[in-house]
Amino acid sequence: MQKRFAFIDLHKGWSLILMIETHIFNAMLMPAVKEYGWFSVLNFINGLIAPSFIFISGFAFMIASQRKMDEFRKFKYQFWRQLGRIALILIAGYLLHMPYLSLDKMLANQTNDEVINFLKVDVLQCIAVSLLFLFLLRIFIRKDKVFNYVLIFSMLIILASSLFFWKTDLTSVMPLFFANYFNTLHGSLFPVFPWSAFMITGALTGMLFIQARAENREKDYFKASFLICGITSVASGILLFPGVLPEIIPNPVFFLMRAALVMLVLVFFWYYERKRNTEASFVLDISRESLLVYWLHLQIIYRKFWDDQSLNSIVNMSWNIWQAIGATVLLILLMYICAKLWGTFKLKYTSQARTLVILSVIIISLIFLFN
Secondary structure, three states: OOHHHHHHHHHHHHHHHHHHHHHHHHHHEOOOHHHOHHHHHHHHHHOOHHHHHHHHHHHHHHHHHHHHHHHHHOOOHHHHHHHHHHHHHHHHHHHOOOOOOOHHHHHHHOOHHHHHHHHOOOHHHHHHHHHHHHHHHHHHOOOHHHHHHHHHHHHHHHHHHHHHHOOOOHHHOOOHHHHOOOOOOOOOOOOHHHHHHHHHHHHHHHHHHHHHHHOOOHHHHHHHHHHHHHHHHHHHHHHOOOOOOOOOOOOHHHHHHHHHHHHHHHHHHHHHHHHHOOOOOHHHHHHOOHHHHHHHHHHHHHOOOEOOEOHHHHHOOOEOHHHHHHHHHHHHHHHHHHHHHHHHHHHHOHHHHHHHHHHHHHHHHHHHHHO
């Protein structure tokens, strides 16, 4: 990504780093530690990580795709490359929950719980489907103003319909594979309804940023964003105070507060990047290999590598705070090394790296089909 857009990478990179901390603390930290008052504050902050990651994915997509729209609309190389990236994100999401790297074992040995776990929708599936929606929408709607209005309408529809889908079991009218994209009734953590609203919000703010930058109003854009999001987050917090607003799941006001806070974080990184003129950082290296870092750190925590046990099941929520912090630092360091090595290899050997990815997908697919 261009130097002047380093604030986007900083946002995404810190979201990934805090996501690693969230997964370590949630999976490894002993329950007694979670009873301390400070943990509720940390838990609130960690609750912003997934919305932040989804939001910035939409924002970054609009920025990165802006100069490729002609090729997208002519269905040239960049169109198929973008479809391939979206497909890779979707496949990676399901690979995270695959119980066996073998079709025969999955058909013969898997339990009902494993089927449900495999089909549940996580962050990557939500991002992939939301990106596909934005991608196709942007191709067929050429006028920016119309596109922005459609984004607003889509966000409102998703938030409104989520109130219905949230408690409606759709498996009677569609397969579980599709039903999981609508609610959490069968184990999905980030169904498209309502989580894709963060992606659409990111895309909308990205479009407004593009327009402000073209008119040399970039600074005014972030000043206005700071003011609007600050007021929105405070007002939402007041409404969400116990007893003021009846509990609604999913809560549109809670969405507004999270979206406003996430945008405030982006504003902070924009000002930080301008002041520090950030060109190189371990956070940028992690951000630029976000899919690898996200997928790999979850494999290390949850994949059953040792005698049918994962690191998560071995630790079994027995670590104290210092052990959890130490493990978080070590895992972040490992992810940085992997991201740095792969990023450097891609930069020096671009075509070979692309070939390696394609071959890896083919080999894994063949192992899955014939093992």
